[in-house]
Amino acid sequence: MSDSLINSLSAMLGNDNVSIESGCLVLGVSKPLVVVLPQNIEQVSEVMRFASRESLAVIPRGSGTKMGLGNNPDRADLILCTEKLDAVVEHAASDLTATAECGITLDKLQDVLKEQNQFLPIDPSHGYKTTLGGIIATNDSGSLRLRYGTARELLIGLRVVRADGSLFKGGSKVVKNVSGYDLPKLYVGSLGTLGIIVEATFRLYPIPEYSRTYLASFVSADKCQETVISIMNSNLVLASLDFFNSSVLKSIAKSTELDLNSNGYSLAVRVMSVERAVKDQISQVKEICSKNGGRGVLLGDKEEERFWLGLRKFEGGSDGSGRALCKAGVLIEDVAKVFNSVERLHEVKTYAGAKAGNGIVNILIEGEDETLLESVTHLRNFCDSVGGYLVVQRAPEEIKTKIDVWGNIGSGTALMKRLKSNLDPMNLLNPGRFI
Amino acid sequence: MSSQQKTKSPTWKREFERKLVHILGADGVISYEDELIAYDSDALTGYRVKPIFVVLPKTSKEVSNVIKLCYEEGIPYVPRGAGTGLSGGALPTEEGIVISLTRMNKILEVDIPNQRVVVEPGVVNIWVTNAVSANDYYYAPDPSSQIVCTIGGNVAENSGGVHCLKYGVTTNHVLGVEIVLPDGEIIELGGKTLDNPGYDLLGLIVGSEGLLGIVTKVTLRIVKRPESIKTLLASFDKIEQAGASVSGITARGVIPAGMEIMDGLCLKSVEEVVGAGYPVNAGAILLVELDGPTAEVNAETPIVMEVLRQNNALEVKVAKDDKERNLFWKGRKSAFPVMGRISPDYYVQDGVIPRSKLAKVLEEIKGLSKKYGLKVANVFHAGDGNLHPLVLYDASNEGETGKALELAGDILKVCVDSGGSITGEHGVGYDKKRFLSLMFNEEDLDTMNLIRCTFDYKGLCNPGKVFPTPRTCVEPGTKSYREHPIQKAGLGDMY
Secondary structure, eight states: OOHHHHHHHHHHHOGGGEEEEOOBGGGTBOSOEEEEOOSSHHHHHHHHHHHHHHTOOEEEESSSTTTTOSSOOSOOOEEEEOTTOOOEEEEEGGGTEEEEETTSBHHHHHHHHHTTTEEOOOOOSSTTTOBHHHHHHHTOOOTTHHHHOOHHHHEEEEEEEOTTSOEEEEEOSSSSOOSSOOHHHHHTTOTTSSOEEEEEEEEOEEOOSEEEEEEEEESSHHHHHHHHHHHHTSSOOOSEEEEEOHHHHHHHHHHHTOOOOOSSEEEEEEEEESHHHHHHHHHHHHHHHHHTTOEEEEEOHHHHHHHHHHHHHHHHOOOOTTEEEEEEEOOGGGHHHHHHHHHTOOSSEEEEEEETTTTEEEEEEESOHHHHHHHHHHHHHHHHHTTOEEEEEEOOHHHHHHSOTTOOOOTTHHHHHHHHHHHSTTOOBSTTTOO | OOHHHHTSOTTHHHHHHHHHHHHHOGGGEEOOHHHHGGGSOOSOTTOOOOOSEEEOOOSHHHHHHHHHHHHHHTOOEEEESSSOOSSSTTOOOTTOEEEEOTTOOOEEEEETTTTEEEEOTTSBHHHHHHHHGGGTEEOOOOOTTTTTOBHHHHHHHTOOOTTHHHHOOGGGTEEEEEEEOTTSOEEEEEOSSSSOSSOOHHHHHTTSTTSSOEEEEEEEEOEEOOSEEEEEEEEESSHHHHHHHHHHHHHTTOOOSEEEEEEHHHHHHHHHHHOOOOOTTOSEEEEEEEEESHHHHHHHHHHHHHHHHHTTOSEEEEOOSHHHHHHHHHHHHTHHHHHHHHSSEEEEOOEEOOGGGHHHHHHHHHHHHHHHTOOEEEEEEGGGTEEEEEEEEOTTSTTHHHHHHHHHHHHHHHHHHTTOBSOSSSOOTTTTGGGHHHHOOHHHHHHHHHHHHHHOTTOOBSTTSSSSSOOOOOOTTSSOGGGOHHHHTTSOOOO
16 A cells, blocks of 8 residues: 555554554465554544545454454455444443444453443353454354344444445344344344444343353264253253364363363253252253263353353364364254264364254364365265355465355345445455455 | 336236236236225225235245236335234335235244244244144244234234243244345245354345335244243332333343233223223233243242332232233233224324333323323333333314324334334334434435345335335446446445
């Protein structure tokens, strides 16, 4: 980018808020990029107006934990970093809602909400530093989604700066609202391609009084699956129902220094409620598990917290050569089939963990580039064959260029492309990365 | 009449009918004046427009062919389910047709282990629950009209109900749709799996009030019945005490399945007609339903009781069995129709406020009622702040209808001023489009219009609804977006 453009940006935002980064490996961009740090929403608009005028491709970034998601962008000039937009605008505790700027980290927001014994029940990977905007843009979620849903269910209003710099809002600050199109839903998972999300309003929940996790191991994935189906078909109300292969559990055991039985396949069942109801339901869970030969341990207060945090950190993973992180979506009944398919892969080390009640399976594969590609293709074919999908979330650049990371998006693709070109006619926002 | 039709030959209507009959067969096209009258409004009967034809397709393909024909000939069309909508969303368009989905009423698949049901849009809401209740499952969104209203209509309006505080509204239970786009293309969005890659167009379509296409197949999530249900009926001197109890209950960390308030006027009328066991001398009642694992319900009950006592509840009744519980709810669900017994006419308003503003808003509604000299009965989904003030009037008194509508409009302004919304579940439709700009500014509306144009650039799909002023779209491919000088200069946008 020319010096005069950089000077214009510095004049707009101040010298301290414009810097040069020598490329971004995760994005597959080797040329230097200009990083801008708008201090407020108005400046985000100004930057986008400027980018539109100068035809600059803009890559939005929160804390940068998920920059590797999607295809490598076709073009990149500016990285628009939202980290300075970190104010809590309003915590309306008696309405169980909160509004915050999107550069705030989830942890910082949770600290504020905790003062009123409330929380935003989203527990994505990279817990401590992921931003609200990043969570929305990637629809990142964690184990609590079984009970509370993802950002899709919890986001009720937002403000967005469009590619041309105009600022609009969608939704509202009340939990029930059907006026106008449901724009918050459109922006969940839109990967920064339809606008820069600058402010969001979420519905909140009271922090449950009591929580326990029962961790049981089984001899086979199929035994785990039978247990999942029994639990899902019971009256139990669970917070989480996670399904792991042994390497995931070993890895968590190691990082958390918890003494976990990591043989075979495991289920982690979490119940959050009043104490009596938790204890009552945990004993029912134990019973169902033991019917299928599951043997387990009850994780106490502190251990439980360490365990789930350990899982989130593990799921965040790390980039690097020789590893591909995939996310598969299948029917609840087919989760074990994905595990069995993972088990049959050759010459790779695999880690598989599922949100079993949601049919979401996260798979990390380690191996040589060529075997990685083969493994990913094999798994995708399997998922497609059972009516599911597989998205490659992170992978070495060589792999990304050889496989469509998103897979078959379906018959809505043309319409999605039209939508992208109507909202971002110059294709400035994350071009080529998603739709 | 649109310009396209003005230039049509005098016989075009007959030719058009012939083409429709060719697609649907003679029994799939209604053209007799007497029969068309039945389709001239939905449940908001204040507005009436007679369609030129009503078509009754049986398959997605037929819907697609009808839409393709309309697309070629420039004929507007309005989708319609059971016609129970309260905002005029299914009001026909002048010189347009109505596409009624009531013949597409099959439950296509019940998949208990994966907790999914696939239905056609004309399936009635309660049929879904009936189809899965033997397995102890149900379909959670339960609008008061659930024994008549269709899933297609629920999807269009993003319908709520009395249990959405805990279980969410329609959009939280719709996982996939097949939709016929306004150019006739049939696409599928979402499905039985979650987090499908691509933009969440499904989320846009739910609640789009039939403006983005016609949904021809819907994949729903079903929910396991709770182990225990406990319904409490508390009475108060003042409605404010009931309101304070609602905030008090959530502040204690309890999220009931539903919380409903009725004011004195409303509950007296309901009790006279239904005999639900409501205390007629109370100023207000609050219904609280707790559900979930027995141990949880048992632990939460005393907490709720304590909050009710702290707010000076006069009496708290706990439904002793399913029969009494159903009676409590029957009273609530009859609130609208019962108004017909105490007033010649009534208008149902639908606004949302932050829960915490309840007392203030009720006071303001009282003031408006006095100002206009018309009674307002209040019934609402108190847990989520969704108010349904019922404005009572007599249309035979000259000018009273206008006064009632004005009062109802003023109530919406109060809702928006307190940080709320102009509609929680009934939709904007035809009735409230003039109020949409209370909530959204030009840029907000521009964005929504860009989305509408992406789907329906000819503006034929349920036109004249939701948006306050009609906007046109630029036909895709006719101009290069990048080179438009106004846009390049940052001075404006195209649609």
